[in-house]
Amino acid sequence: MSVLDTKNLSPRLLSFITALIISTVNALLSLVFRPEWYVPLIVFAITFIIIYYLYHYTLQRFIYRKIKLIYKFIYQTKATKKEEFFYEKILPQKSIDQVSIDVERWATQKKDEIDLLRANEQFRKEFLSNLAHELRTPIFSIQGYVDTLLGGALEDPAVNKKFLANASRSVERLARLVDDLDEISKLESGRIPIIQETFVMQDLVKEVYEEMQLRAEEKDVTLDLKKGTERPITVNADKPKIRQVLTNLVENAIKYGPEHATVTTGVYEIDGKHVFTEVSDEGPGIGEEHLPRIFERFYRADRSRSRAIGGTGLGLAIVKHIVEAHGQTVNVRSKLGVGSSFGFTLEKAE
Ligand SMILES: Nc1ncnc2c1ncn2[C@@H]1O[C@H](COP(=O)(O)OP(=O)(O)OP(=O)(O)O)[C@@H](O)[C@H]1O
Numbered sequence: 001m002s003v004l005d006t007k008n009l010s011p012r013l014l015s016f017i018t019a020l021i022i023s024t025v026n027a028l029l030s031l032v033f034r035p036e037w038y039v040p041l042i043v044f045a046i047t048f049i050i051i052y053y054l055y056h057y058t059l060q061r062f063i064y065r066k067i068k069l070i071y072k073f074i075y076q077t078k079a080t081k082k083e084e085f086f087y088e089k090i091l092p093q094k095s096i097d098q099v100s101i102d103v104e105r106w107a108t109q110k111k112d113e114i115d116l117l118r119a120n121e122q123f124r125k126e127f128l129s130n131l132a133h134e135l136r137t138p139i140f141s142i143q144g145y146v147d148t149l150l151g152g153a154l155e156d157p158a159v160n161k162k163f164l165a166n167a168s169r170s171v172e173r174l175a176r177l178v179d180d181l182d183e184i185s186k187l188e189s190g191r192i193p194i195i196q197e198t199f200v201m202q203d204l205v206k207e208v209y210e211e212m213q214l215r216a217e218e219k220d221v222t223l224d225l226k227k228g229t230e231r232p233i234t235v236n237a238d239k240p241k242i243r244q245v246l247t248n249l250v251e252n253a254i255k256y257g258p259e260h261a262t263v264t265t266g267v268y269e270i271d272g273k274h275v276f277t278e279v280s281d282e283g284p285g286i287g288e289e290h291l292p293r294i295f296e297r298f299y300r301a302d303r304s305r306s307r308a309i310g311g312t313g314l315g316l317a318i319v320k321h322i323v324e325a326h327g328q329t330v331n332v333r334s335k336l337g338v339g340s341s342f343g344f345t346l347e348k349a350e
């Protein structure tokens with residue numbers, strides 16, 4: 001580092017250089033008035049000492065007072081006893097470089113906080129606009145059918161029943177949306193506790209399969225347990241909530257998969273402490289670009305198709321919430337044209 005690298009001059013060096021320059025000039029000037037050889041020397045020495053100490057002292061005071069202000073500002077506190085100690089004993093030991101590192105660290109931390117807030121804000125905006133959109137669709141549809149019926153279709157036996165049935169389906173959809181939203185908001189606020197019990201995972205899978213049997217038959221879909229994973233495995237979890245998780249996953253597997261396909265659920269013991277359950281289908285798969293967001297509320301991989309199939313896009317968000325409320329994780333593997341597998345872990349029961 002060159003001496004004249006003014007960016008990193010320490011207060012000491014700065015005082016030294018300043019004192020040197022001023023005292024040299026003074027000494028030279030004194031030569032003009034007194035030709036004796038020792039006068040410039042004395043003038044030099046005296047000026048140097050005075051300037052050096054005065055300058056150094058003022059600089060220190062000035063700099064540290066400013067720095068103290070900065071510290072006070074970034075910690076936004078009134079000085080407590082401990083901080084008084086800090087300002088008096090520790091701060092003066094800190095080099096300007098250290099101070100600048102501290103300030104930079106503070107700035108990064110603030111920036112992260114702001115980024116997080118921004119992301120949340122963005123999320124909230126998206127959520128509201130999605131919600132409005134989801135509500136609008138069934139409401140418009142109901143409105144349309146009711147208006148048509150009132151406008152005369154009511155007397156037309158060819159369509160009146162059908163229009164009413166359509167309107168009723170939209171009402172159902174609205175009701176389901178509200179139920180799902182309610183469920184999610186309860187899960188998010190942590191208002192519903194997880195009530196652990198011990199049960200055999202395969203039994204629950206079979207129960208869910210039975211409930212979904214009708215839906216499956218409509219598409220001639222076979223619901224199967226993965227070969228080799230039939231040996232009963234017991235888990236510790238909230239059974240009704242895990243039933244909901246399985247229902248949502250199996251429902252998706254049937255809904256998005258083709259006809260005459262098979263949905264397979266495997267239950268695996270991993271690392272002696274956890275149980276991994278995975279629902280696989282032979283459906284269209286999900287594009288890689290969608291995978292990271294698939295568990296978000298209202299997110300749909302294939303907007304038009306998914307909506308035509310008729311979902312609210314909350315199923316997987318609920319799955320994720322429930323599993324995470326258990327302190328466990330969900331994951332998805334999928335390949336376009338091959339199929340998707342949704343899995344989650346649970347605590348194994350002893
Ligand atoms: N097994 C699957 N195969 C292909 N795509 C899937 C599968 N499961 C989910 N998806 C995609 O993920 C999206 C989100 O699924 P999610 O279950 O959250 O919502 P949904 O099924 O549209 O509505 P809901 O479950 O609330 O009725 C779906 O719209 C679909 O695009």
Ligand SMILES: [Mg+2]
Nearest residue numbers: 252311315316
């Ligand atoms: Mg779904």
